[in-house]
Each structure stands twice: as structure tokens, then as C-alpha cells.
Amino acid sequence: MDEQPRLMHSHTGVGMAGHPGLPQHMQEGTGGTDGDGRKQDIGDILQQIMTITDQSLDEAQARKHALNCHRMKPALFNVLCEIKEKTVLSIRGAQEEEPPDPQLMRLDNMLLAEGVSGPEKGGGSAAAAAAAAASGGAGADNSAEHSDYRAKLSQIRQIYHTELEKYEQACNEFTTHVMNLLREQSRTRPISPKEIERMVSIIHRKFSAIQMQLKQSTCEAVMILRSRFLDARRKRRNFNKQATEILNEYFYSHLSNPYPSEEAKEELAKKCAITVAQVSNWFGNKRIRYKKNIGKFQEEANMYAARTAVNAANASSHGSQANSPSTPNSAGETGSPWLCSIRQPEPRAKSP
DNA sequence: CGGAATGATTTTGA
DNA sequence: TCAAAATCATTCCG
Secondary structure, three states, X not given: OOHHHHHHHHHHHHOXXXXXXXXXXXXXXXXXXXXXXXXHHHHHHHHHHHXXXXXXXXXXXXXXXXXXXXXXXXXXXXHHHHHHHHHHHHHHHHHOOOOOOHHHHHHHHHHHXXXXXXXXXXXXXXXXXXXXXXXXXXXXXHHHHHHHHHHHHHHHHHHHHHHHHHHHHHHHHHHHHHHHHHHHHOOOOOOOHHHHHHHHHHHHHHXXXXXXXXXXXXXXXXXXHHHHHOOHHXXXXXXXXXXHHHHHHHHHHOOOOOOOOHHHHHXXXXXXXXXXXXXXXXXXXXXXXXXXXXXXXXXXXHHHHHHHHHHHHHHHHHOOOOOOOOOOOOOOOOOOHHHHOOOOOOOOOOOO
């Protein structure tokens, strides 16, 4: 580590006049005049370098200062800046002022919609959970699920904000660092303020690309969370026996047209203690499954037909009800319009 | 445990 | 835009 300078010093100390060592290495046989001239040049350069090395720091600083204070310096600086502007920077000019990235906007919108970014709603997971619990007074289980979801969401939210802040800070630090560096260098190199500005914007672009990655992965996490908690398929419970009975009864007593009206659905929903949407789901599933395999449901159909017949008989004997099942069973009969357009179940994926 | 049953969601088609 | 059809995710049951 310490060897080099000392060695040089010793060289110079001995006398740099004739740069020793070089001639031996550069013997190209003929020793033509051209070769000699080059040797001479290189020798001169080397000597200059050695001389600079030999100068004291103060001396060098003084020179630098002198150069900086030269009255032509600002003019030269401006000219160089101008040249630079016209050549290097104009090439990049085209890609400036790009419009805001649509994908970034999409991500931003989604994060805002999910409550990850944007204003804090509850102030931490506890408050969010409490709010969820308070709001869902009626559905206890539902709110419990929700508070769990909220807790996880606010966890994601916290991570997101921490990371974002970290990036922002890093970006700022880096930017000021680079700016200082460039400003420092602008004393010796032709760097215009405009160029510094441009450099800053480049840095910001890079960092916003990183931020986009963060946003992207946050979005993914939220999506996974949603599918994990909010997908009703995951917490499916079978309807109780009674509800199924009521629905089946309606279905088989309206077999020729098993499409309950909105009012009928509402009534069924009330009787079964389920939602109208669930009634719709049930009928949708029932229709398609019945149609697909009428044979399998034959027994069930007969059973409910018999039961409704008995009910009707009882009702009519009591004289209070005229609500006869419009189409008693006769399942598989050809007259049912809704059974007509049966889409053949595809032969199981058998491609040649 | 494996597969049938079943409620919910997604895709498709008129 | 709605219902059919397909598919998914869970529960039930032998």
C-alpha cells in the first residue's frame, strides 16, 4: 500500500530526466524514427504524470482554484454545457414527459378502493376490528369473519405504508446525494442545472418503478386475502332439512315451470330463513341438476308429488285452500318447455 | 379417506 | 341481461 508512492519518490529522487526502463521494453528491432517519436511522447506524458504526483496537495488545489477563477471559465463552462445539451441530452428528449402509466393508475385505484392506500379509516387494526364488530350487530358470525379480514387487511396496509415511506426516504436521500455530487462536480465539469434536474427526474422515475412493484404485490396480497375470506364458497353451510323440504316441495309442484317469481322467491326465502339470492341459487342448481339426470331424481319427484297431493287433499277437505298443484308430477313428460333445450353434456375431453 | 351432494361463483350463450 | 352450464370449495356419508 505504501510502496507505490515511495517507489515513485525514489525514482524522481534519483532523477527523472531519462525515463529509465522504457527503452528496453520497447525494442521493436528496427528502432525507426517514428518509434522513437512515440517513445518520446509517452515519456513526456509519463514525466508530467510523475510531476503531478510529486506536487503537493496545496499546490494542486491552488492550480485548481486558479483555473476556477480564470475569467474565461464561466464562458467556457456555458459553451460546453450548450454543446452537451445539443448532443447527448437531445437524444433522450423524445422519451420525456411520458403520460402517467395506465397500469400504475389502475393499481392506485384498486389500492384506494380496497382501503389500503388513502386516508386511514380506523387508526390501526384494533379500531378497524372494533368498528366492524360494532357495525355488524345482527350477523355475529359474519362480523367475526369480517374483523379477521379487516385485521389482515390493515396488516397489509401497514406493511405497504412502511415500505412506501422507506422507498420515499431512500429516494429523497439518494436524490439529494446525487444533487450534491453533481453540484460539486459542476465546478469542474460542464453540468448545467437543467441536467441536474433531468437526473433527478430519472431517479424519481426509477424509484416510482420500484414503488409500482410494491403496489403490484400489495394488490396481489389483497386479492388473495379477498378470495380467502370473502368468497362465500369457503364458508358454505348446507341448508337445514326443513328449508330443503320447502324448496323441493315448491320445485316439484311447479315442475312444468320451476321459475318462482320474485314474490314467490321472497316468500320462500322467508320460510326457509335464507336470502332471496340463495333461493335463486338453489333453483338454478336444482333445475340444471334435475335436467341433467332426471332418472336420479325420479324417486324424489314421486315422493314430493305424493306429499303435495296429500296436502292438497287435506287442504281441500278442510275447504280453506284452493291451491292445487297445477301440474302433478308426471315427471319426464315431454311438455315441459324448460326441459327442451338440454345441452348435451360434452363427451369427456377426448380429443383425437 | 374418497367420492357424492350441495351451495356459491364464474363463464357462456341467446 | 338473464338463465344455463361449468366450475369451485366445502360438507356429508358410506
